[in-house]
Amino acid sequence: MRDVFIVSAARTPVGRRNGYLRGWLVPELLGFVLDEVTRRIDLDPALVDDVINGTVYQVGEQGFTLARSGVFASRFPSTVPGVSVNRQCGSSLTAIQLATGMIASGTMDVVIASGCEVMSKYPIASDFGGTLPDGRGQGTPFGAFYVKRVEGKIYNQGQAAEAIAEKWSITRDECDAFAVSSHEKAHAAAQAGHFDREIVPTKGLDADGTQITVTRDETIRPDTSMEKLAALEPVLGTKLITAGISSPVTDGASAVVLMSGERMKELGLEPIARVVASAVVGSDPVLMLTGPITATPKVLERAGLAMDDIDVFEVNEAFAPIPLAWLRELGAPAGKLNPCGGAIALGHPVGNSGCRISITAVSELQRTGGRHALVTLCTGGAMAPATIFERA
Numbered sequence: 001m002r003d004v005f006i007v008s009a010a011r012t013p014v015g016r017r018n019g020y021l022r023g024w025l026v027p028e029l030l031g032f033v034l035d036e037v038t039r040r041i042d043l044d045p046a047l048v049d050d051v052i053n054g055t056v057y058q059v060g061e062q063g064f065t066l067a068r069s070g071v072f073a074s075r076f077p078s079t080v081p082g083v084s085v086n087r088q089c090g091s092s093l094t095a096i097q098l099a100t101g102m103i104a105s106g107t108m109d110v111v112i113a114s115g116c117e118v119m120s121k122y123p124i125a126s127d128f129g130g131t132l133p134d135g136r137g138q139g140t141p142f143g144a145f146y147v148k149r150v151e152g153k154i155y156n157q158g159q160a161a162e163a164i165a166e167k168w169s170i171t172r173d174e175c176d177a178f179a180v181s182s183h184e185k186a187h188a189a190a191q192a193g194h195f196d197r198e199i200v201p202t203k204g205l206d207a208d209g210t211q212i213t214v215t216r217d218e219t220i221r222p223d224t225s226m227e228k229l230a231a232l233e234p235v236l237g238t239k240l241i242t243a244g245i246s247s248p249v250t251d252g253a254s255a256v257v258l259m260s261g262e263r264m265k266e267l268g269l270e271p272i273a274r275v276v277a278s279a280v281v282g283s284d285p286v287l288m289l290t291g292p293i294t295a296t297p298k299v300l301e302r303a304g305l306a307m308d309d310i311d312v313f314e315v316n317e318a319f320a321p322i323p324l325a326w327l328r329e330l331g332a333p334a335g336k337l338n339p340c341g342g343a344i345a346l347g348h349p350v351g352n353s354g355c356r357i358s359i360t361a362v363s364e365l366q367r368t369g370g371r372h373a374l375v376t377l378c379t380g381g382a383m384a385p386a387t388i389f390e391r392a
């Protein structure tokens with residue numbers, strides 16, 4: 001197998017629901033990031049063998065094959081193909097894993113892995129339950145087989161997060177404290193310019209509809225406090241989960257260029273990081289969001305590394321109980337977890353998040369001189385991809 005390197009990375013700022021990014025046509029948002037990630041290294045887009053893009057709600061502007069319509073909306077020639085993948089919230093980390101496999105096997109040399117999701121337009125569950133053009137119901141993916149599989153316990157994501165909190169005895173106070181810390185870390189990182197390397201200044205709209213250039217993630221709330229969070233009422237049919245301890249509904253796009261070492265040298269490019277190992281697991285479908293707990297040791301074993309060898313852990317903060325249960329189960333030092341804050345503060349445009357947190361993780365390695373970063377996300381349908389990167 002050949003070594004695979006990330007040689008360029010870029011992302012839009014994350015936009016709040018109906019916020020900065022609301023005016024974008026989704027393929028154009030992806031096309032914009034594809035252009036940026038290749039311009040950054042002066043790469044001729046004709047050399048890209050494929051674009052593998054993660055998007056969860058593949059309908060409307062995000063339907064057809066968003067990777068291909070993103071290519072059409074970019075400066076890339078029409079000879080560059082594209083494919084969309086969906087592993088729920090893990091989609092764009094899966095895109096990175098698939099791109100890595102294609103390059104490592106020698107099938108391809110240059111692949112862009114990306115993520116793109118505009119939840120403002122296509123909220124959760126947009127891809128089922130609707131009506132077809134001829135008036136028939138679209139149906140849902142959850143038949144009697146699913147009810148049987150989960151023994152009748154059909155939880156939404158919030159209810160699954162609540163069940164996880166119950167299993168690991170995680171309290172509301174712990175969740176609120178975790179959310180405060182996520183906002184504090186994200187705010188500090190933004191103020192210090194730690195996201196500047198990864199964020200491409202992006203056209204957006206302010207509250208009045210005036211066009212502006214956006215360089216900051218829109219969801220960070222620096223005034224988050226235990227008192228304010230304690231005052232929030234539970235949502236999503238739970239007694240625990242509030243808007244404050246959930247990842248907010250958001251928009252965003254991100255991309256990385258992956259390359260074989262040979263092609264990188266031929267083109268005179270410098271690596272940002274090497275992909276060390278990848279894994280993916282299926283987990284308990286009732287608890288749904290516990291996959292990172294088993295994906296972590298699995299990817300460590302594949303890499304021949306231990307928890308102590310990892311300098312940065314990015315465990316997606318879909319809801320506070322997910323990283324808290326992961327911490328409790330695996331005993332990682334809390335200081336290495338999501339050092340720039342996580343999705344509670346930075347948002348979680350579902351199909352975009354795997355690529356976004358991978359970019360933030362490798363950028364943090366570059367900034368701090370750390371060596372290894374481990375990235376993992378829980379997903380709908382109870383799975384979790386995990387990948388380890390090494391600073392090059």
Ligand SMILES: CC(C)(COP(=O)(O)OP(=O)(O)OC[C@H]1O[C@@H](n2cnc3c(N)ncnc32)[C@H](O)[C@@H]1OP(=O)(O)O)[C@@H](O)C(=O)NCCC(=O)NCCS
Pocket residue numbers: 089124157158183221223224225228229232235236242243244246247248249318319348350378379380
């Ligand atoms: C949890 C959820 C239902 C909340 O929806 P919502 O009520 O529309 O949430 P918002 O983010 O708009 O926040 C509502 C209010 O809570 C309060 N709030 C939220 N976060 C806060 C914070 N950190 N500090 C203080 N107040 C806060 C604010 O008053 C906010 O209103 P405002 O935006 O007008 O200031 C929604 O964010 C959600 O579905 N998240 C999960 C998405 C998901 O499942 N992703 C996949 C994961 S597997």
